[in-house]
Amino acid sequence: MTIQVDITDAGEFHCFRLTLNPQAGPAERIEVMFHATALVELIHKCSTALCEWQNRTTEDLLARSGVQPLTEEQYRELAKRQV
Numbered sequence: 179m180t181i182q183v184d185i186t187d188a189g190e191f192h193c194f195r196l197t198l199n200p201q202a203g204p205a206e207r208i209e210v211m212f213h214a215t216a217l218v219e220l221i222h223k224c225s226t227a228l229c230e231w232q233n234r235t236t237e238d239l240l241a242r243s244g245v246q247p248l249t250e251e252q253y254r255e256l257a258k259r260q261v
Contacts, residue, residue: 186211 182200186193194217198208212220240247248256 183217 179201180199182197184195184197185191186195192214194212194214196210196212196217198210200207237247
């Protein structure tokens with residue numbers, strides 16, 4: 179495990195400690211304290227970045243394989259059929 183998240187106040191459930199490289203010694207690991215709202219914001223921003231990365235990576239892989247991505251019109255038409 180390279181990331182560990184702990185609740186720091188079991189009675190309140192609003193403070194969290196994020197530890198990177200938790201099995202390393204104190205000098206090698208990084209600990210960051212978050213309030214619940216800040217942790218939710220971090221998760222949202224990471225999720226957005228991951229989606230953007232996946233989108234770029236997928237388009238790159240498709241281009242390399244010669245597959246053309248769908249146009250906006252094709253997406254709309256496909257969405258109509260799935261409803």
